[in-house]
Amino acid sequence: MSTDGKHRTVALREVGPRDGLQMAKAIMPTASKLAWIDAMATAGVSEMEVASFVPPSIMPQMADAAEVTRAVRQRHPALTVIALAPNLRGAQNAAAAGAQVIVVPVSASEAHSRANVRRSRDEQVAEVARITALAATLGPDRPRIEAGISTAFGCSLQGAVPEDDVARLASALAEVGADTVSLADTLGYAVPAQVKRLVRCLRAEVGAGRFGHLHLHDTLGMALANAYAGLEEGVRGFDAALGGLGGCPFAPGSVGNAATEDLVYLLESEGHDTGIDLPGLIAARALLADLLPSERLHGRLAAAGVPRTYHPAAAARASFLEAAH
Amino acid sequence: MSTDGKHRTVALREVGPRDGLQMAKAIMPTASKLAWIDAMATAGVSEMEVASFVPPSIMPQMADAAEVTRAVRQRHPALTVIALAPNLRGAQNAAAAGAQVIVVPVSASEAHSRANVRRSRDEQVAEVARITALAATLGPDRPRIEAGISTAFGCSLQGAVPEDDVARLASALAEVGADTVSLADTLGYAVPAQVKRLVRCLRAEVGAGRFGHLHLHDTLGMALANAYAGLEEGVRGFDAALGGLGGCPFAPGSVGNAATEDLVYLLESEGHDTGIDLPGLIAARALLADLLPSERLHGRLAAAGVPRTYHPAAAARASFLEAAH
Numbered sequence: 157m158s159t160d161g162k163h164r165t166v167a168l169r170e171v172g173p174r175d176g177l178q179m180a181k182a183i184m185p186t187a188s189k190l191a192w193i194d195a196m197a198t199a200g201v202s203e204m205e206v207a208s209f210v211p212p213s214i215m216p217q218m219a220d221a222a223e224v225t226r227a228v229r230q231r232h233p234a235l236t237v238i239a240l241a242p243n244l245r246g247a248q249n250a251a252a253a254g255a256q257v258i259v260v261p262v263s264a265s266e267a268h269s270r271a272n273v274r275r276s277r278d279e280q281v282a283e284v285a286r287i288t289a290l291a292a293t294l295g296p297d298r299p300r301i302e303a304g305i306s307t308a309f310g311c312s313l314q315g316a317v318p319e320d321d322v323a324r325l326a327s328a329l330a331e332v333g334a335d336t337v338s339l340a341d342t343l344g345y346a347v348p349a350q351v352k353r354l355v356r357c358l359r360a361e362v363g364a365g366r367f368g369h370l371h372l373h374d375t376l377g378m379a380l381a382n383a384y385a386g387l388e389e390g391v392r393g394f395d396a397a398l399g400g401l402g403g404c405p406f407a408p409g410s411v412g413n414a415a416t417e418d419l420v421y422l423l424e425s426e427g428h429d430t431g432i433d434l435p436g437l438i439a440a441r442a443l444l445a446d447l448l449p450s451e452r453l454h455g456r457l458a459a460a461g462v463p464r465t466y467h468p469a470a471a472a473r474a475s476f477l478e479a480a481h
Numbered sequence: 482m483s484t485d486g487k488h489r490t491v492a493l494r495e496v497g498p499r500d501g502l503q504m505a506k507a508i509m510p511t512a513s514k515l516a517w518i519d520a521m522a523t524a525g526v527s528e529m530e531v532a533s534f535v536p537p538s539i540m541p542q543m544a545d546a547a548e549v550t551r552a553v554r555q556r557h558p559a560l561t562v563i564a565l566a567p568n569l570r571g572a573q574n575a576a577a578a579g580a581q582v583i584v585v586p587v588s589a590s591e592a593h594s595r596a597n598v599r600r601s602r603d604e605q606v607a608e609v610a611r612i613t614a615l616a617a618t619l620g621p622d623r624p625r626i627e628a629g630i631s632t633a634f635g636c637s638l639q640g641a642v643p644e645d646d647v648a649r650l651a652s653a654l655a656e657v658g659a660d661t662v663s664l665a666d667t668l669g670y671a672v673p674a675q676v677k678r679l680v681r682c683l684r685a686e687v688g689a690g691r692f693g694h695l696h697l698h699d700t701l702g703m704a705l706a707n708a709y710a711g712l713e714e715g716v717r718g719f720d721a722a723l724g725g726l727g728g729c730p731f732a733p734g735s736v737g738n739a740a741t742e743d744l745v746y747l748l749e750s751e752g753h754d755t756g757i758d759l760p761g762l763i764a765a766r767a768l769l770a771d772l773l774p775s776e777r778l779h780g781r782l783a784a785a786g787v788p789r790t791y792h793p794a795a796a797a798r799a800s801f802l803e804a805a806h
Contacts, residue, residue: 247776460700
């Protein structure tokens with residue numbers, strides 16, 4: 157069955173506890189974070205970005221990053237536990253806390269790079285090199301290092317981001333040893349044809365095996381159309397945040413990531429097994445709404461309810477197997 | 482330029498004054514409707530469903546259908562003025578008021594057909610036959626008759642709707658003389674692969690030239706992904722409602738159509754000229770919000786603003802032509 161993750165044909169990475177919470181007005185207590193993460197893991201989420209290793213002075217919502225990472229590793233041995241770290245110091249702390257994947261953001265926009273990590277793009281590539289060198293010292297259980305190219309589809313500060321810049325950056329990141337390279341539409345400006353073009357371009361630069369996830373924000377309502385375009389182009393890894401939680405400090409009026417629940421509906425209905433149980437996910441969303449009443453959640457599925465025509469991919473496979481017997 | 486409609490490569494039909502208003506809690510006065518329609522026409526909308534010809538006792542929001550249709554014909558000679566009519570009586574009134582296209586809804590779900598028009602599917606096909614016969618008597622300026630297949634992608638009452646039922650219905654509608662046949666995802670349950678499949682199926686039944694519009698609701702957030710799937714399949718006609726206004730009486734928690742402003746962003750960014758000016762459309766949306774404060778509007782673009790990376794298709798063509806000189 158799908159809930160053991162064995163038949164998953166697509167990897168849906170929940171990033172709400174990191175990308176969603178970092179913009180929240182309220183600070184979510186550690187116990188609440190863990191209860192929410194438990195509920196999502198119970199619903200079948202199999203990889204999750206649980207924290208960002210940044211100085212608490214900059215992001216007090218993430219002051220318990222090490223504690224959360226450690227606790228989730230312990231409570232959910234089957235879950236792939238992911239953390240974000242903008243620099244070597246953060247990566248050291250994330251690795252020490254047991255993060256299995258460390259995502260390092262690298263902006264394709266020079267202006268965004270300086271605003272977000274206070275380094276030029278080249279300096280941030282050099283930081284990724286220091287992080288992969290650190291990882292290499294950590295033995296066979298070392299964390300994988302994923303370089304996440306942010307503002308890959310456009311930037312509120314710089315405007316358009318040339319695809320050549322993204323290609324050069326991806327190539328440089330592969331060269332300094334990033335295990336995977338992901339594409340992030342940080343601002344939510346992307347459109348489907350652009351997604352297809354950039355996915356093809358990135359694959360050509362780093363190889364299909366090194367292509368990581370698509371990380372899509374829903375600022376302009378394009379997240380699901382873009383996810384579908386990625387799916388058509390062969391992408392099988394997507395980020396999403398339950399309830400579309402989140403935003404971007406550089407995008408006024410922005411909303412968060414693609415809503416996980418809506419993306420599960422899309423992927424499953426398209427025949428891709430996420431391993432996620434939709435009613436269980438909606439229960440986790442209700443818990444989130446209780447635990448974080450200051451935030452307005454997005455996404456349509458929870459308001460409308462799971463339609464009676466919903467036919468998850470796992471059910472389709474099960475009835476096929478049954479018929480074959 | 483695109484605003485004269487000459488270079489349009491895709492037809493975006495605004496249905497807010499009909500599909501949007503029919504569910505509104507407040508009754509919009511005729512003068513407000515006309516002011517809102519004026520603003521959308523000024524923004525470059527070139528076809529619009531302006532009214533539904535149903536008994537005022539059933540839908541008091543549409544009591545001024547004839548008055549609105551007549552006034553819009555007079556005020557906007559370049560606009561294609563469209564009305565919905567569920568039966569012969571409504572079609573007679575719509576034609577008398579000057580509607581250039583009359584959309585007749587026909588449910589693919591038997592249960593929805595009985596609930597919505599109080600007739601079986603076969604009886605409604607017979608009604609379409611009576612309407613096309615009426616149209617044939619009206620000379621060279623006769624209105625075109627469009628059969629809109631509702632619940633084509635699933636139904637809240639019946640559940641799944643077999644694609645064979647849709648195909649048979651489409652074929653019957655073409656046989657009784659419908660000029661075009663459209664597909665409506667009345668409940669908003671559709672997913673992209675299903676859209677592609679059903680568009681292909683319908684084209685095979687009625688011929689590509691007789692395929693009308695895709696009418697997509699955003700109940701589950703799939704409207705833009707589905708529009709993109711249609712676009713890829715060669716569909717060049719889409720319905721949308723400004724601010725995503727509307728809903729469906731048979732879909733609890735449902736929201737309205739694809740938001741026109743978000744769909745314009747998608748289509749233009751994909752290189753399809755809608756003839757619509759996005760800032761002008763957002764101004765029309767602000768007017769709608771003022772005129773109809775009881776309704777919550779949807780859509781993302783208006784909240785986030787038009788991003789600086791926006792590059793409408795017409796501008797792309799203009800700079801190409803400039804470069805060619």
